[in-house]
Amino acid sequence: MTLPVALTGADVIGQAKTGTGKTLGFGLPILESVTVPADVESGRAKPEELTDAPQALVVVPTRELCQQVSNDLLTAGKVRNVRVLSIYGGRAYEPQVDALRKGVDVVVGTPGRLLDLAGQKKLNLSQIKVLVLDEADEMLDLGFLPDVEKILQLLPAKRQTMLFSATMPGQVISLARRYMSQPTHIRATAPDDAGQTVANTAQHVFRAHSMDKPEMVSRILQAEGRGLAMVFCRTKRTTADIAEQLTRRGFAAGAVHGDLGQGAREQALRAFRNGKVDVLVCTDVAARGIDVEGVTHVINYQTPEDEKTYLHRIGRTGRAGASGTAVTLVDWDDIPRWQLINKALDLSFPDPEETYSTSAHLYEALGIPEGVKGVLPRTERTRAGLAAEEVEDLGEPGRRKAKPAEERPQRVRPPRQRRRTRGGAALDGSPQPPQPEAAATGEEPARKPRRRRRTRSGAAATRQQPEA
Template identity: 65%
Template sequence: MTQNSEHTPAPADVDPQVVEIAEEIVTEEAVETAPEQTFADFGVHPAIVQALEAKGIVHPFPIQAMTLPVALGGHDIIGQAKTGTGKTLGFGIPALQRAIGPGEPGWDKLEAKGSAGAPQALIVAPTRELAVQVAGDLTAAAAQRPLRIATIYGGRAYEPQIEELQRGVEVVVGTPGRLIDLMRQRHLRLDLVNTVVLDEADEMLDLGFLPDVETLLGAVPAVRQTMLFSATMPGPVVAMARRYMTQPTHIRAADPEDEGLTKKDIRQLVYRAHHMDKDELVARALQAEGRGRTIIFTRTKRTAARVADELTARGFAAGALHGDLGQGAREQALRAFRNGKVDILVATDVAARGIDVDDVTHVFNFQAPEDEKTYVHRVGRTGRAGNKGVAVTLVDWEDMPRWSLIDKALGLGQPEPQETYSSSPHLFADLGIPKGTKGRLPKEKRVLEGLEGEVLEDLGGPESAPRG
């Protein structure tokens, strides 16, 4: 790798503004990662290596192999990667490695300065679900170290979060609004943070959070390591990187054989379907051979609730996740999905980021997504962590113009999806649905506990939820 960006040609789809501020560009083509390489080979703390091995995580993914040498050296990073590529550990391991926990070397110096227990790393995420997922991954990686990791987000009572901060934490993962609230109430100290991570920066832009993010960046020390990760690099994100980062290295994780905007491990099927037949079509498709955990995306909260109820009535173990649910109900649905109590999650786009379940086998778009970016985020919930996946999109007649634009933007080559009904032979053949399958799950196959298998917690605090 060269340290001079003049000698490294920019990939065609990298914003030239990003190149201007980048110290170097590292692409997957430029990094040769031996398959036997382990996290230990990158100088990762032995306790973190052991904790990851206990979870069966031994070999880094490409984005991690590219990020770790730069990030562990303390350099600023702009990471550009498709969803599902494993970037959480790419930034999480360096943040954990730099932090000092109670009783570890250097802790006595923090105590002497009166700074023991103040956050040393700040990770900002756009949604509650993503914050919870990131914190979970970091907690697993830090399982054999005394580091304390707090998850801070709205929709829950303030008091438990305040008490947790007062007891002392080394790493804070949170959403912008609640982080700012606690900072202004002087419960959250940011003056000793040495590592800042902005995860899914383009989503923060979409949700209108960039001003809040800049408020947080203005509150942390000027001398720090900053890592920004984003699937795309729109102008406002680039401008923020210019203002708050120092000679960042631009890391672009892309498989040279995977030129599309969606991952090549995802088989994408598109059908023109009638809205009156979709329930039956989906119910039959959910009985396809090899179908495991599944996410069904809908355009509206009302549709998500209706489809979840309909599938439950047909014998499937399904839960809904949308913005009209209180935080307790949303976390109940996510836990049930992760723990295998339900294997179908019917969700609005509030769930398009932050559901980090590696073994989602199928994603359904119940209606055509709003745009190509939404489509990419949705189908990226499957085919994660090296697995293969299937994405099925059902396009209504009236949505054909919208779908045509999505297809053209992504180069999918399916501008005129085949007219398809629940009884269409090609549907059965494409998805491997057993012959004779009807739209109700046979009683002998109803083996999961369902949503009731997870406790609905009273989390206190407001039950308001973000858009979704």
């Protein structure tokens, strides 16, 4: 639905459920719009139209999504040899600046680093013909909208603007009205799929106790037919804790959250894509746009903040026509929040059933074999694990790389010389350095006699004179 409109150069607002292919919906028109040497060779463009400055810009909210969109565009633009560069924080500046200097056709980036490089005059935005704002509602939630508006002011007035997202809050629509010219709003839904969630994702909601949740997750991860799984938590501390607990229980688990360095985040995602890790525990930084083939289960360890977050979390499974399973564990304290989400999405779980790791209906609903415990049997521990994936040195700003012990300069201190003295004179007869007074007058200064004062209970005692 998007391609015929976008290929004509018209402005587009694209809205569709997560997992329906929005990336190529804007990616293919971008790749067709840029001028590359292949166009000059075929006679479709003149040599003077070639430029080393970026011709298309895609702005995304998270680093993980930036990487994924860049990889998708590189794959799709391989035949025309389109140069695509991803620009995001957490990496060293120098490689990104060098790539911009050599020339690039499409830039995919996060708002902060794009503004940084544009402010340093390293990123030239004067030749941009197409701008895409991907997951614009997430940029609003993360507070990026002012930065996005600054980027828009640096672009040429005559350009094609496309805005894509699964949900469209009022502020995003007002942004579109200000910066887009007569946009075509395309909303893609299947006729038989009336709800906001994807129909081929089976949803299960259980009321669970917080102390029993790790045991429940361990048993759910041993369900029949389970492929790759993603476990979503609300806080960074919980994410790190659950990843560590699952690793101790024998699962090949990795973690992605904001407190990790960019190298560790990319290591976990690479290991997950490559199958070395089959459980990815993450915060909502991985809830947007991350597309990994073979994700069969999504577990909401903690109730999401709102219905939009719930939609994006469970959208990591059941993508591109595949089927998936979404399990949400609701704590007693989170029942009011869950009921708001349930009402907003018109789901059928207003009062989740009280469930424990030993409940029979949990085993039956999710296809967990009988006799399964909370520790993965050694015979099933076949994954290589997170340690098998190397951590790439990204030259992260603010992080100093420690040198090996053999390369560190060794400080050698000279031995301390002690001299025995008596009464100020050296016992070995060696000359003493002159005192300041002696140097000035040439004579040794006379020692002042020490005055002693008698005290009684901390106060100076006065001697009483005898009476006459």
